Amino acid sequence: MxxxxxxxxxxxxxxxxxxxxxxxxxxxxxxxxxxxxxxxxxxxxxxxxxxxxxxxxxxxxxxxxxxxxxxxxxxxxxxxxxxQVEIIPLEVIVRNFAAGSMATRLGLTEGQQLPRPIVEFCYKDDRLGDPLVPEEYIIAFGWAAQQDLDDIVALALRVNDFLSGVMHGVGIKLVDFKIEVGRIWDGDFPRLVVADEISPDSCRLWDIETGRKLDKDVFRKDLGSLTEAYTEVARRLGVLPSNVTHRPKPTLIN
CATH class of the missing domain: 3.30.200.20 (Phosphorylase Kinase; domain 1)
Structure with missing residues (x-):
């Protein structure tokens, strides 16, 4: 064993x-x-x-x-x-369309296209409900330096370009997503990399034709089977694993 x-x-x-x-x-x-x-x-x-x-x-x-x-x-x-990376304690959110907390906060229509992709930061702390924080806080509390933030925004927008394009190609609208960023040290020189995961857990994905939600909102709003929604995303992208469910555990015979 x-x-x-x-x-x-x-x-x-x-x-x-x-x-x-x-x-x-x-x-x-x-x-x-x-x-x-x-x-x-x-x-x-x-x-x-x-x-x-x-x-x-x-x-x-x-x-x-x-x-x-x-x-x-x-x-x-x-x-x-x-x-292994040193995680910067921020959720980096990129929004292309108004949804979720942003729509609520600003009184926008869910699904309204934003004038341009907007990058925002939340402080990673479940007890506080991951509050939205301005760059001023991030720099003052030393979570990241101004140069880091500029690099993180550039990184997040490149991820957005890539994900939006891939999703659009399979008929899915990338409404918003969140990434985490970590530092990797090459000697004394820190490099910023995308960490954690990118999955329907961390994106809002809507079918372009029907508006059907194919992300964790299915669970948040009780809209049906989460596995079915995620399977649909995987199927469209051509990455469906051959065996999604667990195999039964083997029975031990004495």
Whole structure:
């Protein structure tokens, strides 16, 4: 039997384990779905498998066009090997259309196109509900320097161009998404990379024709099966895993 791996961190949808070599981690995708910062919870069979595949697809695409990410390779159905990064404690949100908290906050119509993609920052803290923070706070509290923020905005907009294009090609509107950014040190020189995951858990995806939601809002708003929505995204992108559900555990016979 394989030795038990050391768990580094467990979040709402993923677990990070110590990696096989220094500077790496194994990122495991759970089937858990949460909303409202963990207030609403459910398990969706096969969700982790889909998100692992989808995140691999997006991260690989970004690496190929020269947008640096923490992703190294997928290991199996639920795990991928990633580089260990120092996470900047911000959620970086890019919005192309008004939805969710922005629509509520500004009284905008859900789905209204914004004058241009808008990048905003939330401070990563579930207890506080990940509050929206201005750049002034980020710099004053030392979460990131001005130069970092300029680089993060540029990085986020490149991710947006890539994701919007890929999604549009399969009839999906990228309404908004969130990424996390981490620092990797090359000697004394820090580099910023896209970390965490890119999946329907972290994007708002609407079918261009029908407006049907294909993201975590399906769960937030009780609009049907989350696994079905994510499977549809994977199917359109051509990354559907051959086996989404769990295989039954083998029965031990004495």
């Amino acid at each position: 394989a030795p038990r791996r050391k768990k580094i961190y467990e979040g709402k949808a993923k677990i990070l384990y110590e990696g096989p070599e220094p500077g790496t981690l194994v990122q495991y995708f759970k089937d858990d779905a949460t909303a409202g910062n963990g207030a609403k919870k459910e398990v969706f069979e096969g969700k982790g498998v889909l998100n692992n595949r989808l995140s691999e697809f997006f991260m690989t695409g970004l690496n190929q066009i020269g947008v640096p990410t923490h992703f190294i390779r997928r290991l199996n159905m639920r795990e991928q090997l990633v580089r």
